[in-house]
Amino acid sequence: MARPVTRGPRPSLTIPGSVSGVDRRSILRGALGAGALLAASGSLAACSSDSTPATSGGGGGGKPGNVKFGINEAKGSGPAYDRLAAIAAAYTQKTGAQVAVNAVDHNTFQESITTYLQGSPDDVFTWFAGYRMAQFADAGQISDLSDIWPIDGMSDAFKKAATAEDGKQYFVPVSYYPWAVFYRKSVFEKNGWTEPKSQDDFMALLKDMQGKKITPFAFAAKDAWAPMGTFDILNMRLNGYDFHMELTKGKKKWDSPEVKRVFETWKTLLPYHQENSLGRTWQEAATSMAKGECGMYLLGSFVVDGVPKDAADDLDFFTFPALDASIGADALDAPIDGFCVAEGGADQEAGKAFAKWLGSAEAADAGNNASSVPFIAANSGASTAKYGPLQKKSVEVVQNAKSIAQFLDRDTNADLANTVITVALQNFIKKPDDIDGITASIQQQAASILG
Amino acid sequence: MATDTRRRQSRRVEKKRGWKDRLVIGSMIGVPTVLVVWLVWLPAAASVLLSFTRWNGFKFSAIEWVGTKNYVDIATIYPPFWPAIRHNLIWLAFLFVLPTILGMVLAVVLDRNMWGSRFYQTAFYLPVVLSLALVGFIWQLFYSTDQGLINEVFGSTVDWYGDSSVNLWAVLVATSWRHTGYIMLIYLAGLKGVDASLREAAAVDGANEVKTFFHVIFPVMRPINMIVLVIVVIESLRAFDLVWIINKGRNGLELISALVSQNVIGEATRYGFGSALAVIMMVISSVFIAIYLRIVFREERR
Structure with a gap:
């Protein structure tokens, strides 16, 4: 048969934009080029949704200058934004200096941070303590704040958390939240359970819960950071805080017998955890605990955001019991949030003055008074009047802790934490028998990344 | 002269x-x-x-x-790499088989101007309009282990997005749901463009419906088939959005594009390592582009 003359309609009309136009891949590829780097940082700096125009020239005469303030909470995103906005407003009220707030969505802020800091960043921005802060200090992206330390009301533990490898401070803490084992008081009362004080109590509790057809631990690992909390607490109970710090800094090996012991212990505890954790978000796990299907949940105190109001009022917590008498139970994860001054910011003096004030009890109070949900202030001088019972207990627990770790992914090299350990922990949950293979794989990659 | x-x-x-x-x-x-x-x-x-x-x-x-x-690191000590290659290939094969054939069948059926065909056209095409982020969310309502529709209705406890032995297939079904409508529309447009006299001629010659389709209509739609081929290859190589919103391309949903993003976007700043992954992706894409261009040029020369 000869080729028919009639053809279909011009096919090019049916090609979607995704095929012919700018697609994700070209953006990705573009992001590797310098041009896109500048563009990305520019857009982040430019999206100041509610900036009050800063009038120049405040610095002299003792009056602090106007500052630009980058925050990792989008406008209207809830109590976290309200607190930061109130803190900024209180500074203006007190000093007369204008604070231009650049509010960016939490995850977007975090994912754009490297390009943001290299573009034209705000003078002061919200950030986290730990390696995540230290790596920017090392790269010269954030300013030395050692001249504003010590800050009234900040304990040595917080000063330590604000200190980078070179022994200088680069960070001002504002709040923190502990990781602990949360449970519903009513469920414990009904079943006659009490908070375990020792490892024997703890194991007996787990067995009793399982006997009563309640899964002892709610567990979620869809978010790759979530299982890190379990690894951290087991590591600190079995090997201690110092080992945690040395491991995360790359001074101890990931295939060492100590790390293997953590995984071995975790393996024995896995049957007491909710199954199918890899497809579950922490909110879903929190719901299982709220419903009483699970007895406990090891998570940060933000767990209250994942349960209904009546369950939130019913929550209580205890710290993970000791697993080794010689190590004890005096270390825990309590990630600290706070502020840094960007080296690339326009006005260093104004930024530092603002940062110093941000660490004060006054700033913490301004934030907490403006919000329905208070944070736990790092400054010991801050008012605790608005704290609920959970927050009061958190303060006590953290003050009693001898050492405070940030979190596995806040203490570790970001490349290692985000691309290697996340994968490895999920693999472990899938194949708990392959501990040798998994630890060896982490160590190989750690050697390649850190070496 | x-x-x-x-x-x-x-x-x-x-x-x-x-x-x-x-x-x-x-x-x-x-x-x-x-x-x-x-x-x-x-x-x-x-x-x-x-x-x-x-x-x-x-x-x-x-x-x-x-x-x-x-x-060297990627090929030897980076565990997600080989699964990612395998998943991209499975993605490619799957898109070729299920949505393409299904889309073609739907197009042929809807081309017959049956009652309500416009309604069906719209219904099948609707998912294409949705962003993949939304598609992921909609299917999350079906697939959620504790609160999802499928497990609720069938009383099963399958962890659709979390179990690495099923989640790739679950995601492929979700992708196909969207992709089928797209293929259908392209074939529908192609079928509308086929000269009616060809069908008549075939009917006069005594060919039945099936024979007419495979021996007359299908060969005439060669340009459309080429377009579909290219779209399927591109869609499966650039597959990213759905796995990224589900679990950032981990735990059974590794794809090369997701690995590039994991290493370059976000807090991890392994620009060199991420670039190497991107280059591997570029090389794989080039192979398909080269094949496509060869076919197109040969066509034009004829």
Whole structure:
């Protein structure tokens, strides 16, 4: 048969934009080029949704200058934004200096941070303590704040958390939240359970819960950071805080017998955890605990955001019991949030003055008074009047802790934490028998990344 | 002789072009060329160069030449890489089989102007309009282990998104749900363009429906088939959005594109390593592009 003359309609009309136009891949590829780097940082700096125009020239005469303030909470995103906005407003009220707030969505802020800091960043921005802060200090992206330390009301533990490898401070803490084992008081009362004080109590509790057809631990690992909390607490109970710090800094090996012991212990505890954790978000796990299907949940105190109001009022917590008498139970994860001054910011003096004030009890109070949900202030001088019972207990627990770790992914090299350990922990949950293979794989990659 | 005259004529036309025309033509060629070089070729070349380095993205002075180390690491000690290659290939094969055939069948059925065909067209095409982020969310309502529709209805406890032995297939079904409507629309457009006299001729010759389709209609739609082929290849290589919103491309949903993002976007700043992954992706894409161009050029030469 000869080729028919009639053809279909011009096919090019049916090609979607995704095929012919700018697609994700070209953006990705573009992001590797310098041009896109500048563009990305520019857009982040430019999206100041509610900036009050800063009038120049405040610095002299003792009056602090106007500052630009980058925050990792989008406008209207809830109590976290309200607190930061109130803190900024209180500074203006007190000093007369204008604070231009650049509010960016939490995850977007975090994912754009490297390009943001290299573009034209705000003078002061919200950030986290730990390696995540230290790596920017090392790269010269954030300013030395050692001249504003010590800050009234900040304990040595917080000063330590604000200190980078070179022994200088680069960070001002504002709040923190502990990781602990949360449970519903009513469920414990009904079943006659009490908070375990020792490892024997703890194991007996787990067995009793399982006997009563309640899964002892709610567990979620869809978010790759979530299982890190379990690894951290087991590591600190079995090997201690110092080992945690040395491991995360790359001074101890990931295939060492100590790390293997953590995984071995975790393996024995896995049957007491909710199954199918890899497809579950922490909110879903929190719901299982709220419903009483699970007895406990090891998570940060933000767990209250994942349960209904009546369950939130019913929550209580205890710290993970000791697993080794010689190590004890005096270390825990309590990630600290706070502020840094960007080296690339326009006005260093104004930024530092603002940062110093941000660490004060006054700033913490301004934030907490403006919000329905208070944070736990790092400054010991801050008012605790608005704290609920959970927050009061958190303060006590953290003050009693001898050492405070940030979190596995806040203490570790970001490349290692985000691309290697996340994968490895999920693999472990899938194949708990392959501990040798998994630890060896982490160590190989750690050697390649850190070496 | 004849061709000679024509050539001379065309030369005369060229001479008549003024400097204005030259400027217009020059800028029409020059501007796109500059843009393509600046936005496509330079970044691509930079990726290739960066793939032989280690760089944390902070200072250009910190770029450190490491040779082929990134590639060696990827192939030997980076556990998600080989699964990612396998998943991309499965993705490609699956899109070729299920949504393409289903889309074609739907198009043939809907082309018969049956009652309510416009309604069905809209219904099948609707998912294409939705962004993949939304598709992921909609299917989350079906797939959620504790609160999802499928487990609720069938009383099963399958962890659709979390169990690495099923989640790829679950995601492929969700993708197909969207992709089928797209393929259907393209074939529908193709079928509308087929000359009705061809069908009549086939009918006169006594061919039945099935034979008419496979021996007359399908061969006539060759350009459409080429388009579908290209779309399927591109869609499966650039597959990203759905796995990214589900679990950032981990735990059974590894894809090359997701691995690139994990290493480069976000807090991890393994620019060299990520670039090496991107280059591998680029090479794989080029193979398919080369095959496609070969076919297209051969077509044109005929």
